[in-house]
Amino acid sequence: MELVIILAIGIVVGSIITRIVTKPLDFGTLRIDTSDPDGPFMFLELSKDVDVVASKKYIILKVNLKSYISQK
Incomplete structure (x- = not known):
């Protein structure tokens, strides 16, 4: 049980250290319009x-996959 808690x-x-290290490399968003x-x-x-x-x-880019034109 102790091993699970330590893990x-x-x-x-x-996760926290990775977030702190990669945050300065975040330069924007790659927006994909489908x-x-x-x-x-x-x-x-x-x-x-x-x-x-x-x-x-x-x-590092964040990916935003979204449809911006409504389909009628």
Whole structure:
């Protein structure tokens, strides 16, 4: 039973540390609009300046998969 508690605490602490470390690498959102019949379109919404993003080797983007045009 103690091993399960230690494992749970380790998972929680590891998740918190991972969140703290990867937060500075979060540079924006990749929005995927699937409502157009021509196919899905992707839009890049940056939260920082383009020069800052271009100087990085790796970045992290949040993915937003949503239909923005209503289908009638």
